[in-house]
Amino acid sequence: MTQNPKYSYKALELILDSRDVTVGGGSASAVSAAMAAGLIGMVARLSTKKDYGLSAAAHEEVAARCDVLAPELMQGSLDDMAAFAMIKAAFGLPKESDEEKQARAKAINDAAVQAALTPYENARRAMEVLELGRKIKNVSNPAAGSDLLIGLHLSEIGVKGCIMNMEANMPLIKDAEKIELLKGYIIQLNSKL
Template identity: 45%
Template sequence: MMGNDILGKIIDSDNTKVGGGASSALSGAMAAGMISMVAKLSVKKEYGFSGDEYKIMAEELDILAEGLMHGAKKDEEAFVELMKAYKLPKETDEDKAARRQAIQDGSILASRVPESNAIMCRKVLDMGNTLVGKSNPNAASDLMVSIKLAELGVYGCILNIRANLPSIKDEKTLQEFEASIKKLES
């Protein structure tokens, strides 16, 4: 299973290819799964939403959980591509230009992936917040832990976007990322 593979890589302290971006996506995936569980535990009593509304939320959260699991793997792949760019030769002017472009492209990819993951984490966070006080009270602690995991997912993904921005020289792209970060933080 992909999730166990990426999780194993994250907790392997000798693995330097998987880090904060993948961890943040997994944090969001865990949050989505647990918030979905809370929604499912709320279906029969209708604590603030109809049973069908809870089921729709749970379905969307399950899709987000899967998307974030895949996003964790994509984060690893983007990082590997960026590292390949840094290892390109730089002997000639042509080599240097090709390397600069590869680093630029790799940095953009390594920012787009956590941006996408942050957007999904933000949806998970928003859905979790909608269930506060409107879900099965027996699962209130699960919901609150999930909300904190989703917050961490958003925050960590934003940190990963920012980590790559210094290598991006295109002003329009930088402005797009800054606008996206601002929206995610609001």
Template identity: 30%
Template sequence: MKLIELKVNEFINVVDSKSPAPGGGSVAALSGSLSSALANMVSHLTIGKKKFRALDEKIQLEVKEAMVVLESKKEEYAKLIDKDTEAFNMIMAAFKLPKETDEDKKIRADKIEEATIIAIEVPREVAENGKSILPALEQLFTYGNQNCLSDLGVSALLLHTTIIGAVMNMKINLSGLKCEDLVSSYQKVIDELTAFSNNEVLSFVNKVYNKL
């Protein structure tokens, strides 16, 4: 059974186990899905309201487009919950390959490198997806139901957890990568995503907090 198909209490108990997966990567992806879903709850509680209908049609369309983005990201993140655990399992499988002969060792090393790249790419996708959520949150901050501001703030905090949590998973897997060019390239991505979340996402969190 896929992780996404588990009941909430079942998922929590699977995380609370001796198994190293699902771990922080899958939980970060879940956080992203919840961030998107919670923001979209604000959309549902905004569209159709009298104040919303009084807005310019162009603005109404932009908010509805933000709603579509949030729905899409919610689904993408849901898939990434399992993808992260699958990536971890690939690394574990690669480390278990035989290493008796020189050929065995080469095959094993190549498989570990391939699996490590996948284990970096999945959290990268988790973190990168978060960049398209913030504009939707900004739209809802300005035009959304003001009674839902605290929900929007929690959504933004979950987004920060998603991005930084995914970045941490990139970093820990980066230490196992042998290709120096790839390490350098991924480090730039890590720095950019970290700066985005620490500056822009947390700035939005503070903006919501100060308006409450």
């Protein structure tokens, strides 16, 4: 397999390893959305040679934005793994004295906040990919119609999976303001699906 040097395939390699427990649905969701960005960008570029109801310049703008989002989402997958590692490390802190218990509880809370904000950022990007795909639906090259539909489905899975990942980490958060903020983000994302 030839690797494109602008992408890190480490996330994908880890997701394919069933023995690696640091990789979960949040990482997989980000990779799903990255793949969607690649497909939607490809369809947009395949639609620039003929008038399908949207200008070549508009299709090129969609493709260019997808080219930015795809590597950001691949990095977001790695960031999600790092956020999980923070939670794991926080749970491993000592808890013998009251000071240690307080420090551990704070570390768990802080790590959980990060582990919920990371998939939010990935969900936000995945939603942008979905919206770009919707923009070219029915006004793009019909020969690549199945690629576009797959991209739309993958980006929607990306958004939904990231939302589920946010929800999975929220019970560890003790900061009521952060919980309300995250709930607001989830409502906002769901309203666009």
